[in-house]
Amino acid sequence: xxxxxxxxxxxxxxxxxxxxxxxxxxxxxxxxxxxxxxxxxxxxxxxxxxxxxxxxxxxxxxxxxxxxxxxxxxxxxxxxxxxxxxxxxxxxxxxxxxxxxxxxxxxxxxxxxxxxxxxxxxxxxxxxxxxxxxxxxxx
Amino acid sequence: xxxxxxxxxxxxxxxxxxxxxxxxxxxxxxxxxxxxxxxxxxxxxxxxxxxxxxxxxxxxxxxxxxxxxxxxxxxxxxxxxxxxxxxxxxxxxxxxxxxxxxxxxxxxxxxxxxxxxxxxxxxxxxxxxxxxxxx
Numbered sequence: 383x384x385x386x387x388x389x390x391x392x393x394x395x396x397x398x399x400x401x402x403x404x405x406x407x408x409x410x411x412x413x414x415x416x417x418x419x420x421x422x423x424x425x426x427x428x429x430x431x432x433x434x435x436x437x438x439x440x441x442x443x444x445x446x447x448x449x450x451x452x453x454x455x456x457x458x459x460x461x462x463x464x465x466x467x468x469x470x471x472x473x474x475x476x477x478x479x480x481x482x483x484x485x486x487x488x489x490x491x492x493x494x495x496x497x498x499x500x501x502x503x504x505x506x507x508x509x510x511x512x513x514x515x516x517x518x519x520x521x
Numbered sequence: 522x523x524x525x526x527x528x529x530x531x532x533x534x535x536x537x538x539x540x541x542x543x544x545x546x547x548x549x550x551x552x553x554x555x556x557x558x559x560x561x562x563x564x565x566x567x568x569x570x571x572x573x574x575x576x577x578x579x580x581x582x583x584x585x586x587x588x589x590x591x592x593x594x595x596x597x598x599x600x601x602x603x604x605x606x607x608x609x610x611x612x613x614x615x616x617x618x619x620x621x622x623x624x625x626x627x628x629x630x631x632x633x634x635x636x637x638x639x640x641x642x643x644x645x646x647x648x649x650x651x652x653x654x655x656x
Contacts, residue, residue: 466625466628466629467621467625470614470616471532508616510574511614512532512534512612512613512614513534513574513583514571515574516574516575517574517575
């Protein structure tokens with residue numbers, strides 16, 4: 383199978399670099415009909431990519447493809463600004479990571495790295511205990 | 522019981538409806554209580570009146586006081602017992618800080634050594650800390 387693909391890439395020439403990436407997910411169905419492949423590749427490429435599109439992003443397979451939703455890479459505030467100490471007394475800092483209702487905002491929304499989120503969570507809980515932060519904001 | 526000398530922060534809230542001198546008396550009572558429990562008081566910081574995030578004993582505000590002490594864990598337990606009994610103190614929290622201080626000192630040391638190694642790149646990276654760059 384690998385040989386077949388190699389042959390094809392040599393014969394198709396200029397088209398190969400672009401076609402190589404979408405062809406690989408469609409490969410399992412392809413080897414039965416090598417002649418049909420160029421046709422199959424057209425719909426097969428996007429067809430194979432569609433389920434892989436939203437779900438495939440964490441896998442990191444979307445190299446250069448047209449992405450509908452561009453999302454900025456989130457970075458850890460504590461790493462970037464080199465904030466070493468996450469203290470329970472620093473209410474201003476902690477408040478940025480507490481939702482309106484008083485909940486701790488999850489990492490996936492804030493982009494804080496795991497070690498810092500751990501310290502942050504501990505600090506927020508200490509601050510709650512001494513009434514610097516609410517357990518739950520009442521409405 | 523072989524306990525180590527450690528550094529703790531005891532933050533407590535004094536009820537806000539007391540007179541000035543009464544508040545001072547409470548703070549000095551806690552301080553002497555800490556000494557009586559076998560702790561050495563390193564610092565007392567009045568953080569002023571603050572709005573509480575939630576009601577504590579029907580109070581919406583409180584006078585925050587931060588007490589830094591050094592001593593053994595058992596002594597801190599005794600101080601906490603005193604705070605619990607003290608009626609004007611509405612809330613308190615004890616946090617051990619020596620390990621965190623040690624960690625921060627370590628980080629600072631590493632960063633300072635990096636600054637010394639590469640002065641020009643470190644200056645750009647640590648713009649907010651001019652002190653280590655000059656050292």
